[in-house]
Amino acid sequence: MQIIFSTQLLFAALVIGSIYVLVAVGLNMVYGTMRLLNIAHGEMVMAGAYTSYWLFTLAGVSPLLSMLVAAVLCAGFGALLYRGLFRRLLNDSKFLARLEGNSLLLFFGISIVLQNVAALLFQPTPRGYQYLDGVIQVADASITENNLLALVVALVLCGAIVLFLRFHIYGLAIKALIQHRQGAMVVGIDVERIQLLSFCIGFGTAGLAGSLLSMMQQITPFMGFPFTIASFVVVILGGLGNLLGGMAAGVLLGVLETYGVALTSPSLRSVLIYGVFILVLLVRPQGLLGGRRLAR
């Protein structure tokens, strides 16, 4: 029972929770502004992780630097996807009639392609590297430096996103689009530009989260999917389109997962995550922390 009250566990819960928040924010933005269900979201985490891995092992670039490269690469991929595919589809009335279902199948195809391209290029075997793996003692907890770094970066970034959404004109426009699409158009918001921006921010933050993750754990071409699932849990718990609710939910999921595993056994981690996922979908598909009921 001692372990339950340790700082160690609380810290671990916060680290994984902050990563979930960071990954889920992007999913929420893309869904909130366009109603696209991006189940290829976790693959951006994977892409970001490989970017940092290769830059570190081949060129010795610090993940602190390469996470920016990862963010830019993933944002670029998002922009490409929007410009090449989704901009057209979002103007196609036949596609719009079944927007969520169709986007789910499309992103599912994209996810399978990305996973297997990565497996083809990088081999399916897990890889890892060592960066800042010294241990610091804080109170009764032994904290690995790279974990602390990831937590700090994730917190700073989440703070930046909150401020951006609250004060920047584009951030306000994103929120407007989430709240009311037609209304946003009427007041003169350039919807296409905001949608492009949502794609870039959404994919970019996921890539960056992948970079942070690659410092802490082994990476594989198939590592992304659990993060997609976790993001959906976070987004549905926090309310689809509700970005602040998502942040609370991310930390909550991190706590649930860490303490749940500590109380039972590590082999039950996946059972726990999927159990919460199913429960959340069954009980309230429109989100626990309020939020508007969206057309289904």
Added chain:
Amino acid sequence: MKLLPAGLGLAFLLAAMAAVPQFADEYIVGVALSLAMWIALTESWVLLSGLTGYVSLGHVVFYGIGSYVGVLVWQQVPMWQMIALAGLSSGLFALVVGYPVLRVRGPYFVMLTFGIAELVKFVVIDIEAQLGEFSRLVLGGPSVTDLYYVMLGMAAAAVVLTYAVGRSRAGYALRAIRENEEAAETVGVPVARYKLAVFALSAVIPGMVGAVMAVRSSYFEPSQAFDPVISFTIVTMAIIGGSDNARGPLVGSAFLVILSELLWDRAPQMYMILLGLLLIAFVLFAPGGVTAWRLPRFGGARR
């Protein structure tokens, strides 16, 4: 589609497939077996998802449960009882989870089915680990040819079932649910009962298929019996072929089985990449699938 030519065509196809072991070697019989397996699985999927529009991305869960139950009773009961038990367990599982699950709609249903399949997979992995079993051998089964005839029978049963339900009064009710569930309920379709019935019905054959495939592969390993790639392949086959009628899965299965024979051994990743690209292409350009190409686009053909 008129009833008589369709029946004749199916009878001819069945006869041709039944004759395969007479002139082909064991390898070809194996390929025909996997074709029959995919037809049975995809037809069962179309029964649920094609007709009602409740897209299941977790149909492998029924296959996996059938496999697991089959392996647990293997050599304790005769094989036909093992297959029947497997089908019953899957159907029962569908009945139990169906009630809450089918209240969730659209994309949330899709994600839910996926989540359930993964959850059951991890639970079975955990149970097996607790029991100290990491993969079970299933030895002493009948020859590939015999298994092939069993599988062919199930494929035929699945085609007939989907065809019969699709043309029945219930079939029209299910399509009405797909087009507009509230409207269907308003005009008196017992929506909840029909959905649950078709959900359970679409689970039985995959369960039986799973049991036969465990015998065929001669071992059972939970992460393979519940491999999400199976669900994904089913959906892609149905979408390529067309999922509003019983013909679509025949076309889609045949196409992907040939593709998989050409690519799977040499380049499994290339095969998966191609599968993903095909899914994207069909969702974008031919949502009705191949069998809808020459028909005018009214009513039925979609997804």
